[in-house]
Amino acid sequence: MRLLKVATCNLNQWAMDFDCNLKNIKESISRAKEAGAVIRLGPELEITGYGCEDHFLELDTVTHAWECLKDILLGDWTDGILCSIGMPIIRGSERYNCQVLCLNRKILMIRPKMWLANDGNYRELRWFTTWKQNDQLVDFQLPNDISEALLQKSVPFGYGYIQFLDTAVAAEICEELFTPSPPHAELALNGVEVFMNASGSHHQLRKLDLRLRAFIGATHTRGGVYMYSNHQGCDGGRLYYDGCCCIVINGDVVAQGSQFSLKDVEVLVAQIDLDAVASLRGSISSFQEQASCKSKVLSVEAPYKLCQSFTPQMSLSSPLKIRYHSPEEEIAFGPACWLWDYLRRSGASGFLLPLSGGADSSSVAAIVGCMCQLVVKEIANGDEQVKADAIRIGKYVDGQFPTDSKEFANRIFYTVFMGTENSSEATKSRAKVLADEIGSWHLDVCIDSIVSALLTLFQKLTGKWPRYKVDGGSDAENLGLQNIQARIRMVLAFMLASLMPWVHKKGGFYLVLGSSNVDEGLRGYLTKYDCSSADINPIGSISKQDLRTFLRWGATHLGYSSLAEIEAAPPTAELEPIRSNYNQLDEVDMGMTYEELSVYGRLRKIFRCGPVSMFQNLCYKWGGRLTPSEIADKVKHFFKYYSINRHKMTVLTPSYHAESYSPEDNRFDLRQFLYNSRWPYQFRKIDELVRKFGKEKFSGGGIGVVAAGSDDPKAGL
Numbered sequence: 001m002r003l004l005k006v007a008t009c010n011l012n013q014w015a016m017d018f019d020c021n022l023k024n025i026k027e028s029i030s031r032a033k034e035a036g037a038v039i040r041l042g043p044e045l046e047i048t049g050y051g052c053e054d055h056f057l058e059l060d061t062v063t064h065a066w067e068c069l070k071d072i073l074l075g076d077w078t079d080g081i082l083c084s085i086g087m088p089i090i091r092g093s094e095r096y097n098c099q100v101l102c103l104n105r106k107i108l109m110i111r112p113k114m115w116l117a118n119d120g121n122y123r124e125l126r127w128f129t130t131w132k133q134n135d136q137l138v139d140f141q142l143p144n145d146i147s148e149a150l151l152q153k154s155v156p157f158g159y160g161y162i163q164f165l166d167t168a169v170a171a172e173i174c175e176e177l178f179t180p181s182p183p184h185a186e187l188a189l190n191g192v193e194v195f196m197n198a199s200g201s202h203h204q205l206r207k208l209d210l211r212l213r214a215f216i217g218a219t220h221t222r223g224g225v226y227m228y229s230n231h232q233g234c235d236g237g238r239l240y241y242d243g244c245c246c247i248v249i250n251g252d253v254v255a256q257g258s259q260f261s262l263k264d265v266e267v268l269v270a271q272i273d274l275d276a277v278a279s280l281r282g283s284i285s286s287f288q289e290q291a292s293c294k295s296k297v298l299s300v301e302a303p304y305k306l307c308q309s310f311t312p313q314m315s316l317s318s319p320l321k322i323r324y325h326s327p328e329e330e331i332a333f334g335p336a337c338w339l340w341d342y343l344r345r346s347g348a349s350g351f352l353l354p355l356s357g358g359a360d361s362s363s364v365a366a367i368v369g370c371m372c373q374l375v376v377k378e379i380a381n382g383d384e385q386v387k388a389d390a391i392r393i394g395k396y397v398d399g400q401f402p403t404d405s406k407e408f409a410n411r412i413f414y415t416v417f418m419g420t421e422n423s424s425e426a427t428k429s430r431a432k433v434l435a436d437e438i439g440s441w442h443l444d445v446c447i448d449s450i451v452s453a454l455l456t457l458f459q460k461l462t463g464k465w466p467r468y469k470v471d472g473g474s475d476a477e478n479l480g481l482q483n484i485q486a487r488i489r490m491v492l493a494f495m496l497a498s499l500m501p502w503v504h505k506k507g508g509f510y511l512v513l514g515s516s517n518v519d520e521g522l523r524g525y526l527t528k529y530d531c532s533s534a535d536i537n538p539i540g541s542i543s544k545q546d547l548r549t550f551l552r553w554g555a556t557h558l559g560y561s562s563l564a565e566i567e568a569a570p571p572t573a574e575l576e577p578i579r580s581n582y583n584q585l586d587e588v589d590m591g592m593t594y595e596e597l598s599v600y601g602r603l604r605k606i607f608r609c610g611p612v613s614m615f616q617n618l619c620y621k622w623g624g625r626l627t628p629s630e631i632a633d634k635v636k637h638f639f640k641y642y643s644i645n646r647h648k649m650t651v652l653t654p655s656y657h658a659e660s661y662s663p664e665d666n667r668f669d670l671r672q673f674l675y676n677s678r679w680p681y682q683f684r685k686i687d688e689l690v691r692k693f694g695k696e697k698f699s700g701g702g703i704g705v706v707a708a709g710s711d712d713p714k715a716g717l
């Protein structure tokens with residue numbers, strides 16, 4: 001037997017905070033060594049943090065990364081353990097995203113990334129170039145001060161593996177695994193038994209199985225040990241890196257780390273028998289055949305042994321049943337962990353949420369409640385960092401710390417209901433009941449006097465007093481009156497967020513939370529610069545449908561029973577007067593249901609449909625119950641409002657990225673914001689198709705879109 005103990009980790013790095021990152025790296029190495037591991041794998045670009053973006057263009061960033069690496073190599077961290085450490089490296093005039101493989105205070109090899117992540121949220125080609133000389137390992141001259149400090153002049157740089165005396169080990173960097181022709185395939189034929197995948201990969205709902213299937217697929221039919229390490233947490237942007245470090249052998253997961261956690265460092269260790277890899281490979285004839293005529297990959301010799309032979313002191317890690325979170329849990333825990341990182345790193349004293357008692361703001365309130373529960377739980381589990389952060393943010397004194405999530409929420413979470421004459425008692429009371437269940441500091445204010453002050457001013461200016469439509473007013477008057485209420489709420493929310501800490505003698509400021517969902521954004525069913533404008537939004541890329549199932553789940557699993565009643569109520573903006581024969585309803589206002597919006601959203605973004613192909617697909621999907629002409633009207637209606645309102649996406653509050661159909665304009669869904677909203681060419685083509693096929697019967701088929709849940713097979717692996 002060749003017994004090998006390996007360690008991988010989830011690290012909560014913060015882009016550009018070198019001290020924080022170095023501390024976490026050292027902690028993970030220490031824990032790996034304590035556990036007796038001889039390999040330690042860390043996440044991609046772990047020294048700088050993954051999300052540095054244009055900071056990678058600064059020479060300082062690369063220099064500081066070398067300084068941190070030098071610090072690690074001058075200590076005893078790498079004694080007896082192969083450490084794979086991620087950092088940017090400049091060679092000549094090219095900048096690479098690299099894994100630096102170190103052992104016994106020396107660098108054995110530098111492996112630059114060959115296939116960069118460059119779609120969706122990723123833009124690695126903006127900062128790095130790919131390593132293209134796959135048949136070369138070149139000599140890399142270490143920077144002078146590193147070279148002097150380590151007494152090492154140069155190191156092999158390029159694509160290859162490290163040949164130890166008893167096994168072969170290679171890096172495969174994040175996206176490389178997901179390419180059509182991944183390096184591990186030929187590395188396995190070259191005898192590499194251990195693959196180390198350093199990753200910077202973000203959370204997206206319902207995606208974990210794609211990632212796990214890739215690790216399993218990589219080793220199931222060709223044998224091997226697959227180690228995966230990832231960042232975990234908010235490293236300064238909209239993404240939540242969702243950890244899930246794991247170790248897989250021959251297609252079996254033998255160690256699986258957490259997906260959502262408040263821990264800064266999580267180390268996972270497994271003990272495996274490499275003879276199981278050799279034995280599997282030896283039993284597959286096709287593997288033997290391909291290995292015997294493989295194209296050769298270069299290697300670096302390392303005259304060390306990593307394995308132990310058969311000994312009673314070691315046990316073997318056995319296959320685990322993979323744990324998946326339900327989508328409802330993902331909505332609760334992902335944004336909750338992201339919010340915690342944001343809060344503790346922003347210097348704020350808490351959150352303030354305009355709580356309407358409707359589904360969206362109540363979902364945000366529930367997520368903050370969930371965050372408070374996680375904090376209390378983690379402190380009870382002995383996490384000193386979470387405890388220190390919670391004491392600082394909650395302003396606990398005399399050795400006190402949070403032991404009850406409601407009490408903690410009361411210190412750091414403010415909710416405010418801002419009613420008008422159009423608000424119902426039902427929503428006002430739902431907001432209050434939910435706030436009580438969560439424990440937030442709840443305020444209830446009536447803003448009618450501010451609305452009428454503005455209208456009085458307007459009357460003085462123009463001599464006019466606008467009326468609602470139900471009272472005989474025009475569309476413009478009706479919209480104007482709604483938008484005043486909505487925008488006053490935003491101004492008041494920011495005022496309270498800056499002054500309430502002073503009122504409560506706390507100092508600091510509160511972060512204003514936004515609560516518009518992905519569908520409202522897509523349709524533009526929100527007032528620009530109203531309460532949808534906030535500091536951050538944990539649900540900005542989650543669909544209404546997913547939020548509704550989350551609310552039902554939260555009523556029992558988070559213990560906030562009022563969420564069930566909130567979910568059951570029909571969505572309404574309550575910006576127009578309620579009359580015996582009129583009640584403003586979202587879906588009536590929008591001219592489409594939230595379910596339809598989800599379908600349009602997925603077809604537009606995930607399946608890259610323009611108006612014509614969306615129409616064609618929907619003819620197959622909905623053709624059984626709607627005529628082509630009805631479908632054409634729906635598609636045109638959607639594209640008209642999507643394009644009229646696209647400008648609102650340019651000022652969307654920064655939101656947790658959770659959904660691949662997000663219309664977020666700043667980073668993810670890059671499009672123009674001034675459209676010809678009549679789409680004359682495209683709509684004419686649709687009309688031609690309606691004329692041609694208007695009487696035909698369509699049934700079944702189309703792109704496999706369901707309202708929620710179906711997704712791009714590739715996005716956000």
Ligand SMILES: Nc1ncnc2c1ncn2[C@@H]1O[C@H](COP(=O)(O)OP(=O)(O)OC[C@H]2O[C@@H]([n+]3cccc(C(=O)O)c3)[C@H](O)[C@@H]2O)[C@@H](O)[C@H]1O
Pocket residue numbers: 479482483486487524525526527528529530531573575589644647673674675
């Ligand atoms: N192409 C363009 N490029 C840049 N800016 C453009 C623009 N077209 C209009 N604009 C600007 O945008 C303004 C129109 O947008 P906006 O002011 O948002 O107003 P608007 O979209 O007309 O109205 C807001 C809609 O959101 C609905 N709503 C539903 C639920 C809740 C809430 C809420 O707020 O709580 C609101 C409300 O019922 C109404 O239908 C124009 O007055 C103009 O200033």
Ligand SMILES: Nc1ncnc2c1ncn2[C@@H]1O[C@H](COP(=O)(O)OP(=O)(O)OP(=O)(O)O)[C@@H](O)[C@H]1O
Pocket residue numbers: 353354355356357358359360361362416417418419420423489514515516517520526531532571572573574
């Ligand atoms: N009466 C209110 N009190 C406090 N905040 C409100 C009130 N009405 C609306 N808001 C805030 O404005 C946001 C946008 O209002 P809108 O009516 O569109 O709600 P929504 O997006 O349907 O969300 P919700 O389901 O929370 O009502 C809400 O999410 C909420 O944060």
Ligand SMILES: NC(=O)CC[C@H](N)C(=O)O
Pocket residue numbers: 044116117122173174175176178199200201202716717
């Ligand atoms: N950092 C990367 O290479 C990311 C790759 C891939 N798209 C992912 O989400 O995992």
